[in-house]
Amino acid sequence: MNFLHAFIKKEWHDFQSLSPQGRRxxxxxxxxxxxxxxxxxxxxxxxxxxxxxxxxxxLYNIAFCxxxxxxxxxxxxx
Numbered sequence: 001m002n003f004l005h006a007f008i009k010k011e012w013h014d015f016q017s018l019s020p021q022g023r024r025x026x027x028x029x030x031x032x033x034x035x036x037x038x039x040x041x042x043x044x045x046x047x048x049x050x051x052x053x054x055x056x057x058x059l060y061n062i063a064f065c066x067x068x069x070x071x072x073x074x075x076x077x078x
Contacts, residue, residue: 040064 015023040061047057 015026018026044057044061047060051057
């Protein structure tokens, strides 16, 4: 139990040492990680119920991942 307390204390200290933009980014990642499975499940369910086409659902998911990758790569390293 002492190890867990020391680990959490160290992580909190590291979090506090980040800039406000870094903390905001971590919060955004945290909430996106929680919300992403629900968003994709409901979106895939909606597409399936509207079209009954597996190919459309698969293409949507491939396009979604490709757009995320494209956005990431187009940002550059600046």
